[in-house]
Amino acid sequence: MPTGTAIRDAREQLFDAAERVLLRAGPSALTSRAVTTEAGCAKGVLHRHFTDFDAFLADLVLDRIARIDRRADLLRAEAGTGTVAANVTGALTGLFESVAVAIVGLVTSRDDLRTRLRRSTPTGIPVLTEATAMLASYLTAERDLGRIAADADIDTLAPTLIGTGHMLFADRNGTPPTPEAVHRIVTTLLAPTLREPRT
Known part of the structure; x- marks a missing residue:
């Protein structure tokens, strides 16, 4: 998903993406990059909703x-x-x-x-x-x-x-x-x- 494109329910989309990464590859694979890639959004989306x-x-x-x-x-x-x-x-x-x-x-x-x-x-x-x-x-x-x-x-x-x-x-x-x-x-x-x- 290109930067600047709005996504609905970003938090839930990111949570669901994190779950998929976690289930597929375990806790060590869970990074902000892995989550945003799985969610199909820019890395900045995560940092707009969470402090870190x-x-x-x-x-x-x-x-x-x-x-x-x-x-x-x-x-x-x-x-x-x-x-x-x-x-x-x-x-x-x-x-x-x-x-x-x-x-x-x-x-x-x-x-x-x-x-x-x-x-x-x-x-x-x-x-x-x-x-x-x-x-x-x-x-x-x-x-x-x-x-x-x-x-x-x-x-x-x-x-x-x-x-x-x-x-x-x-x-x-x-x-x-x-x-x-x-x-x-x-x-x-x-x-x-x-x-x-x-x-």
Whole structure:
């Protein structure tokens, strides 16, 4: 795209381009030049919208965290429907089949980016922390409905599920786990707490 040509929704176009580079080539390939080339725009477009590349990356991560927050609302609304294991399996698969695994790799590989993100996520690893909160909120709703034991340790169960899900999907170049494999692990982890028929 020639310099000076307006692009609609430049931020989202740049974020989407960054995701494609990240998924295709990993965090080390993510440069401002790679992003603008992938987006088909002049390098100056990125710098018109962001003070520097780390600010761009921080906004990218925060935008993807906001998507997790929206997923959390949808997941919580599923409490009391289907089965707990199926709902958690769907949540983990939806989360980790997206760009989340690659975003975690980006965050852990860039010190300056982590420092910026500490303002909004003071503890834990951004994305994984919010994903854990998403599952904890859902599991709490299910516990309130009696489908999970009243004494279930949600504060341990939620990060265990997220950590296990991340490990299952972490191999960027491998074959992703099947839904059956994810469901089997989720069911195993949830089994001691479930108070519903298992399917």
